[in-house]
Amino acid sequence: xxxxxxxxxxxxxxxxxxxxxxxxxxxxxxxxxxxxxxxxxxxxxxxxxxxxxxxxxxxxxxxxxxxxxxxxxxxxxxxxxxxxxxxxxxxxxxxxxxxxxxxxxxxxxxxxxxxxxxxxxxxxxxxxxxxxxxxxxxxxxxxxxxxxxxxxxxxxxxxxxxxxxxxxxxxxxxxxxxxxxxxxxxxxxxxxxxxxxxxxxxxxxxxxxxxxxxxxxxxxxxxxxxxxxxxxxxxxxxxxxxxxxxxxxxxxxxxxxxxxxxxx
Amino acid sequence: xxxxxxxxxxxxxxxxxxxxxxxxxxxxxxxxxxxxxxxxxxxxxxxxxxxxxxxxxxxxxxxxxxxxxxxxxxxxxxxxxxxxxxxxxxxxxxxxxxxxxxxxxxxxxxxxxxxxxxxxxxxxxxxxxxxxxxxxxxxxxxxxxxxxxxxxxxxxxxxxxxxxxxxxxxxxxxxxxxxxxxxxxxxxxxxxxxxxxxxxxxxxxxxxxxxxxxxxxxxxxxxxxxxxxxxxxxxxxxxxxxxxxxxxxxxxxxxxxxxxxxxx
Numbered sequence: 214x215x216x217x218x219x220x221x222x223x224x225x226x227x228x229x230x231x232x233x234x235x236x237x238x239x240x241x242x243x244x245x246x247x248x249x250x251x252x253x254x255x256x257x258x259x260x261x262x263x264x265x266x267x268x269x270x271x272x273x274x275x276x277x278x279x280x281x282x283x284x285x286x287x288x289x290x291x292x293x294x295x296x297x298x299x300x301x302x303x304x305x306x307x308x309x310x311x312x313x314x315x316x317x318x319x320x321x322x323x324x325x326x327x328x329x330x331x332x333x334x335x336x337x338x339x340x341x342x343x344x345x346x347x348x349x350x351x352x353x354x355x356x357x358x359x360x361x362x363x364x365x366x367x368x369x370x371x372x373x374x375x376x377x378x379x380x381x382x383x384x385x386x387x388x389x390x391x392x393x394x395x396x397x398x399x400x401x402x403x404x405x406x407x408x409x410x411x412x413x414x415x416x417x418x419x420x421x422x423x424x425x426x427x428x429x430x431x432x433x434x435x436x437x438x439x440x441x442x443x444x445x446x447x448x449x450x451x452x453x454x455x456x457x458x459x460x461x462x463x464x465x466x467x468x469x470x471x472x473x474x475x476x477x
Numbered sequence: 478x479x480x481x482x483x484x485x486x487x488x489x490x491x492x493x494x495x496x497x498x499x500x501x502x503x504x505x506x507x508x509x510x511x512x513x514x515x516x517x518x519x520x521x522x523x524x525x526x527x528x529x530x531x532x533x534x535x536x537x538x539x540x541x542x543x544x545x546x547x548x549x550x551x552x553x554x555x556x557x558x559x560x561x562x563x564x565x566x567x568x569x570x571x572x573x574x575x576x577x578x579x580x581x582x583x584x585x586x587x588x589x590x591x592x593x594x595x596x597x598x599x600x601x602x603x604x605x606x607x608x609x610x611x612x613x614x615x616x617x618x619x620x621x622x623x624x625x626x627x628x629x630x631x632x633x634x635x636x637x638x639x640x641x642x643x644x645x646x647x648x649x650x651x652x653x654x655x656x657x658x659x660x661x662x663x664x665x666x667x668x669x670x671x672x673x674x675x676x677x678x679x680x681x682x683x684x685x686x687x688x689x690x691x692x693x694x695x696x697x698x699x700x701x702x703x704x705x706x707x708x709x710x711x712x713x714x715x716x717x718x719x720x721x722x723x724x725x726x727x728x729x730x731x732x733x734x735x736x737x738x739x740x741x
Contacts, residue, residue, distance in 0.1 A: 453717075
């Protein structure tokens with residue numbers, strides 16, 4: 214039986230005991246029907262990945278007895294995804310896929326044509342945690358509170374490059390633009406910026422194009438939905454700039470252990 | 478008010494009348510509340526894209542009076558997506574996103590570890606049609622009946638290259654592999670092959686690796702769900718091999734007209 218992989222807040226070290234949340238305990242007991250001593254894999258975004266054993270406590274609670282470290286902590290690429298909120302199913306999809314594709318920060322951005330009022334940050338975070346647990350990630354992306362595009366750009370960190378997906382066309386193709394980057398650009402922190410369904414307003418486009426380190430690119434002849442554009446740009450960036458450039462030997466068994474899941 | 482973009486089976490030519498399906502008529506009348514003479518954009522995968530006007534007939538029916546051609550027919554890249562069926566929501570996403578990303582053929586493939594029995598091909602087609610209508614595509618991808626992997630490979634067309642996403646690792650990074658292709662390889666027909674959640678069986682892996690024109694590639698250090706791997710590979714292929722390599726000037730107004738949708 215494969216180990217269930219869980220994100221925990223607790224510090225992890227050999228011989229320590231990691232508290233499991235109520236939802237995690239319920240899931241392990243009643244959904245996965247795991248028994249005392251069941252194998253777990255734990256990560257907290259700081260201490261790497263650890264083997265652990267389930268220890269049931271009383272009728273409801275459970276803790277994890279931490280064994281040896283399985284993998285050292287490794288950082289994700291310093292990549293932000295700045296995206297205009299879209300409807301519920303699609304924003305969940307963005308959080309899940311962006312996590313699988315290795316973003317460090319999810320930043321909802323309110324634009325002129327954004328027609329979604331409320332963003333449920335806790336829900337996005339739950340999607341990110343579940344995706345991280347299932348994709349061998351050693352961290353969960355930081356999900357930030359929504360911010361107005363103007364304020365985001367006004368406080369933009371010096372040196373962080375913007376890859377702007379420009380649905381109005383005119384930008385060079387994304388493959389050509391990323392292939393032309395020098396090593397300094399590849400080593401820099403990045404952000405991918407995706408507009409809302411209605412597109413950026415003219416003033417927003419000119420504001421973005423005035424940014425020092427912005428690169429506006431095209432994503433081909435078809436119109437992409439905002440969530441598709443985000444996922445496509447992330448995949449291209451990882452393949453040509455990010456950590457997909459390193460070969461990644463992996464055991465089939467590791468693939469199998471990655472199927473465990475926790476409820477939202 | 479933006480034009481609603483619809484896929485129709487009918488031939489399209491100036492002055493002709495194109496029949497609209499019952500679902501399309503209902504949608505235009507009662508969901509979009511379009512009136513007689515409302516602007517439409519029609520495409521059928523053969524004759525390009527045409528401006529048309531809605532003409533309501535009786536209580537339920539509707540036809541489109543075809544005006545002038547807006548765009549010439551253009552072919553999508555000759556790219557197949559061969560994917561093992563996954564659960565309902567995720568297979569819908571694969572059909573939708575693969576259409577937006579410009580595949581010509583969607584080929585469900587049954588593998589040893591495929592744990593989905595029935596594939597609703599009609600439902601996949603409906604997803605593909607809706608996505609094509611919304612993404613300026615001039616065609617709808619062909620959705621084929623599911624086929625066993627062994628039979629698919631036994632009848633594999635000579636010269637069609639396979640880009641195999643190999644979750645067991647060991648393959649070169651996808652970006653490196655695609656960048657190294659010569660012009661002959663770029664001009665060839667292609668297929669992207671994605672395994673099921675449980676991965677390919679050993680015999681399937683060796684069968685795939687024995688194919689003449691196969692290229693096994695890695696998609697980075699994280700485990701990707703099958704649907705994520707499919708879309709990531711498609712985006713990388715389009716950016717580095719496919720039609721995303723051409724610059725694509727586009728008017729914002731075109732972007733706006735692409736928001737219409739039809740019910741599934």
